Amino acid sequence: MRASILVAVLTVGIMAISGGLFAADVPPAPKASTFAPAQDLVVAVDSYIERIGEALADANEFADLQSRVVKDAETVSVLALVLGLHDEDNSYKAAASELIKTSQAVAQASDYAAAKAAFEKLQAAKTAKGGAVTGWIRVASLKALMEQVPLVNSRLKRNLRRFDRQAEGIAVDAAVLAAIAQGSMANLDETIQPSNSEKWFAFCEQMRDAAAAVNKAARAKDEASAVTAERALAKSCDDCHAIFHPEGVGKTE
Ligand code: HEC
The missing domain is CATH 1.20.120.10 (Cytochrome c/b562)
Known part of the structure; x- marks a missing residue:
């Protein structure tokens, strides 16, 4: 009796795995330095954050630029993820998880005031420390x-x-x-x-x-x-x- 229960449990388990009931794990990545040098990504993070700041300088302009702000903020999330997991030391490695969190808030902000408040936190996150990034998780849409x-x-x-x-x-x-x-x-x-x-x-x-x-x-x-x-x-x-x-x-x- 016990044995048959065990077999049943094992069978269901194996079916669940092979049938894709569990979300597929992202395969192991090569060292990030082999595909995206940290220094290039740091330059990119700075320039996307700067461009978001420009779009937020004026409420009227923001109306036209909001969709670009969303794209740029989501891009910052991904760049920060790679910098957080990077094999090369870099100036945003320790800040990565805060950069991800705050850039997501910028992307999700529904209006100008919310976006501006979220952007201030994003800028502060550049010098944040701690909260390591743990793996290739989904950080953007x-x-x-x-x-x-x-x-x-x-x-x-x-x-x-x-x-x-x-x-x-x-x-x-x-x-x-x-x-x-x-x-x-x-x-x-x-x-x-x-x-x-x-x-x-x-x-x-x-x-x-x-x-x-x-x-x-x-x-x-x-x-x-x-x-x-x-x-x-x-x-x-x-x-x-x-x-x-x-x-x-x-x-x-
Ligand atoms: C790994 C798969 C994949 C690769 C590689 C890829 N794309 Fe896409 N692309 C997609 C998917 C999926 C969508 C639809 C995304 C959605 O709307 O949810 C898409 C959407 C797009 C769109 C439409 C965006 C819109 O306005 O809705 C454009 C343009 C595009 N891709 C350009 C490119 C270019 C240029 C490249 C190469 C430099 C590229 N893609 C590489 C999967 C890919």
Whole structure:
């Protein structure tokens, strides 16, 4: 009797695991330095926070810029996550969990006053300490991240045409795309195929690694490699959209 109960419990347990009743865990990531140098992400965090501040300088402007503020704040959340888990020491490692919490509050603020109050906390969070980030958890909405990606990608492509002058900006944008790709793995549940974890993780990796190659080429001042890597990056957009965002195939500008 006891044995049969044990067998039943085990069987249900195994079915639950193989049937995907439990959310798929994000696969282990390589060291963040291999796809997004901490220094590039720190520069990006500063520039997104600065841009949010500009949008909040004036209540009338904010009405027009609120959707950009949401995208930028959600981007800060993901960048802070990667910096918190980063193998390279960096100025936001200790602040990461506060940066995530406060940038999420900025993204969720419903009006100008709330956004401004949340932004003050975000700025204070830059020097926060403690509250370590523990793993590749979901810190942003997939929709907001996927609205940010084409904007960053378009700027990156534009800058590729003036490679010598813009190598720095290309490297930073590529690191941001790599970080968003890695961070998006945790957003599987928000996709149209939440049970297709294998493909989702593989496409996120494909985008992350292609963006990482653009970053490395830009840092090496190697224009030809940067152009080749950018093509692989564009392919990753289309490959993923073919399955997870069919209406977006070919619309990566
Ligand atoms: C890992 C899969 C994946 C990769 C890689 C990917 N996307 Fe997406 N993309 C999506 C999904 C899923 C959505 C739909 C998000 C939603 O609305 O919830 C989307 C939405 C979009 C949208 C529509 C956003 C809107 O306004 O609603 C654009 C544009 C886009 N992606 C551009 C890109 C570009 C450019 C790249 C490559 C640099 C890229 N994507 C890489 C999965 C991906």
